[in-house]
Amino acid sequence: METITLIVGAIALLVGAGGSYFLWDFALSKKKQRIIEEGKLDAEVIKKDKILQAKEKFLQLKSEHEEIINEKNQKIAHAENRIKQKESSLNQRIEETQRTKKDLENQRENLTLQLDHLQRKTEELDKLHKEQVKNLEVVSGLSAEEAKAQLVESLVGEAHTEAASQINEIIEEAKLTANKKAKKLVIEAIQRVATETTIENAVTVFHIENDDMKGRIIGREGRNIRALEAATGIEIIVDDTPEAIILSGFDPVKREIARLSLHQLVTDGRIHPARIEEVVNKTKKQVEEEIIEIGKRTTIDLGVHGLHPELVRMVGRMKYRSSYGQNLLQHSREVANLSAIMASELGLNAKLAKRAGLLHDIGKIPEEETELPHAIYGMQLAEKFKEKPEVCNAIGAHHEEVEMNNLISPIVQVCDAISGARPGARREIVESYIKRLKDLEALALSYPGVLKTYAIQAGRELRVIVGSEKMTDEEANNLSIEIANRIQDEMTYPGQVKITVIRETRAVNYAK
Numbered sequence: 001m002e003t004i005t006l007i008v009g010a011i012a013l014l015v016g017a018g019g020s021y022f023l024w025d026f027a028l029s030k031k032k033q034r035i036i037e038e039g040k041l042d043a044e045v046i047k048k049d050k051i052l053q054a055k056e057k058f059l060q061l062k063s064e065h066e067e068i069i070n071e072k073n074q075k076i077a078h079a080e081n082r083i084k085q086k087e088s089s090l091n092q093r094i095e096e097t098q099r100t101k102k103d104l105e106n107q108r109e110n111l112t113l114q115l116d117h118l119q120r121k122t123e124e125l126d127k128l129h130k131e132q133v134k135n136l137e138v139v140s141g142l143s144a145e146e147a148k149a150q151l152v153e154s155l156v157g158e159a160h161t162e163a164a165s166q167i168n169e170i171i172e173e174a175k176l177t178a179n180k181k182a183k184k185l186v187i188e189a190i191q192r193v194a195t196e197t198t199i200e201n202a203v204t205v206f207h208i209e210n211d212d213m214k215g216r217i218i219g220r221e222g223r224n225i226r227a228l229e230a231a232t233g234i235e236i237i238v239d240d241t242p243e244a245i246i247l248s249g250f251d252p253v254k255r256e257i258a259r260l261s262l263h264q265l266v267t268d269g270r271i272h273p274a275r276i277e278e279v280v281n282k283t284k285k286q287v288e289e290e291i292i293e294i295g296k297r298t299t300i301d302l303g304v305h306g307l308h309p310e311l312v313r314m315v316g317r318m319k320y321r322s323s324y325g326q327n328l329l330q331h332s333r334e335v336a337n338l339s340a341i342m343a344s345e346l347g348l349n350a351k352l353a354k355r356a357g358l359l360h361d362i363g364k365i366p367e368e369e370t371e372l373p374h375a376i377y378g379m380q381l382a383e384k385f386k387e388k389p390e391v392c393n394a395i396g397a398h399h400e401e402v403e404m405n406n407l408i409s410p411i412v413q414v415c416d417a418i419s420g421a422r423p424g425a426r427r428e429i430v431e432s433y434i435k436r437l438k439d440l441e442a443l444a445l446s447y448p449g450v451l452k453t454y455a456i457q458a459g460r461e462l463r464v465i466v467g468s469e470k471m472t473d474e475e476a477n478n479l480s481i482e483i484a485n486r487i488q489d490e491m492t493y494p495g496q497v498k499i500t501v502i503r504e505t506r507a508v509n510y511a512k
Contacts, residue, residue, distance in 0.1 A: 168474075168477060204246070204247040204255045204256075204258075204259050205244050205245075205246055205247075207243055207244055208243055208244070208245060208266060209243065213266060214238050214245065216271050217236075217238065217245065217262070217265075217266070217271060218238060219271065219272070219273075223273055224271050224272065224273065224276065225238065227273035227276045227277065228258070228261070228262070228276050228280070231261075231276055231277055231280040231281075232254055232257055232258040232261065232280055233251070233254050234247050234248065234251075234254050234255055234257075234258040235247075235248040236248075236258070236262075245262070247259055247262075251320075252320035252321060252322065253287065253291075253317065253320040255320075256287060256320055257280065257283050257284055257287050258280075260283045260286070260287065261276070261279045261280045261283045264279050264283065265279055290316075291313060291316035291317050291319070291320075292312065292313050292316055293316070294315075294316035294319050294329070295311075295312035295313055295314070295315040295316030295317075296312055296316075298315055298316070298329065298333065298358075299312060299315065299358075301333075302333065302336055302337075302354055302358060303351070303354070304336070304351075304354060304355050304358055307385075308385035308386070310385060311359065311362065311381070311382075311385050311387075314362055314365055314381075315329070315332070315358065315359075315362075316329075317365045318332055318361070318364075318365060321364060321365050326419075328361055328364060328365070331361065331419050332357065332358050332359075332360065332361055333358070334415075334419045335357040335358070335360060335361075335412065335415045335416050335419050336354045336355075336357035336358040337354070337357070338357065338415035338418055338419065339353040339354055339356060339357035339408075339411050339412050339415045340353050340354040340357070342411045342414070342415060343408065343411055346407070346411075348407055348408065348411070349408070352388065352390055352391065352408055353394075353408050353411055353412065355387075355391055356390065356391045356394035356395065356408050356409075356412050357394075357412050357415055357416075359378065359382060359387070359391065359395055360375075360378070360394065360395050360398050360412050360416060361374065361378065361416075362378040362381055362382065362395065363375060363376070363377035363378025363379070363380075363381065363395070364378075373399065373401055375395060375396050375397070375398055375399045375401050375402075376396055376401050376402070378395045378396070379392050379393070379395045379396030379402070382395050389406075390406045390408045390409075391408070393405050393406060393408075393409050394406070394408045394409040394411075394412040394413075395412075397409040397413065398412050398413045398416050399413075400413075436459055436491070436493060437455040437459050438455075439491060440453075440455045440459060440462050440487070440491070440497070441453040441454070441455050441462070443483065443486060443487065443490070443491070444462060444464045444483055444499075447479060447482070447483070448470070449466050449467055449470040449471040449475075449479075450464055450465070450466055450479075451465050451466060451467055452464075452465040453465070459493065459497065460496070460497060460498065461497065461498040461499075461500065462483070462487075462497055462498070462499050462500070463500045463502060464479070464480070464483065464499065464500065464501045464502065465502050465503075466479065466501060466502070466503050467503075468503050468504060468505040468506075471503060473503065476501045476503045477501070479501050480499045480500070480501040483499050483501075484497075484499050487499070
């Protein structure tokens, strides 16, 4: 009974579970259909949106493509217009060329006809000329070549005479104008400058109070004087000259250092090698400072501003340098003042001329050994320290090593000659002086027709005596010009040399 009950209960449970499963499956299928239908609707909506977006993109691309096509069509139209214009202009040129060609052909024909006509006329004139020449030869008794030779000879003689007279007139006129003005400028410049004469350039005499000091300067076994010579590089001569010691050396700066050091040692009284070395080193610094101070003071006095410090120091060193016995700083100051005077008289830049005059001999005080001429070396220094091209050229050209390219250069050259040629400015060795006079006389004697020559006024005038029977007045005048040109080209001399050619005729008779 219980078993039957359990079986029935189980069957009931199974029936109930199957019914609920069926209901769940039915509900699930309904939901699935609904979801499918909603998906289809959403898909249709998305499809329509995509179709609309595709249509809009297509319309946009279409409009852009049409714009591009329109631009290209416009460019093509412009190009076609330009091509048409070029074609029309080329056609016009072709037509003009054809017309020009026709005109040229017509002109060529006309010219050919005219040339034929001229040739006929020329042949007729040649015949007439030959006939006239024959008639003249018969009348004059001379051939054409003989007559031509006589005519040429007479014309050459007249030309020489006229040329000589014109040369004399031109020279006289130039002398009356250019030389007059130049002499006036030079004289005015010289009158406004007054400087000292030459100086010694090899020795310095150091005076002492008594001769007992000589022994202290020499020291035990000469150690003091050897230390002093080694420290200064100057030869110290202690001889029998009373109350004097000679300092010998070619470097003026070293001589000055030795003089000042010796003066300080003598004043102090302590003279021994260690003290000598200390005093000499201190004196070197003092002299170097003094050189810079001299350079600054010189530039300030002359009104030359903006110089490189190294150039200022080199200007100061000029005080201890001499050229032919003439103090280099004094000479440079003199040339600077003369250059400024001449430049102002000629209406040029006086400050630039003064600057060039001050620096023109800067190459004579090199800091290192050089084989260059002092003018070229000085020009290189000026270029190195950024001086103006006019100043550099004036420095390099004042002895004509380089070509002058401005008006300041000849002014500096002339003023340098004035300063060096002034009487007493420079000391000249007797041998070189005599050789220069002999060279002047020998140069003039080398010309034919010269009888005697005399170099007078310390070589500033050369008188040349020629034979009156061997040379005419015109030839004598030309001889003076040639001698002057040769002296300028072949010789070196201060100032100027006057050449006087003397031709005289003497008539001698005797009364018996």
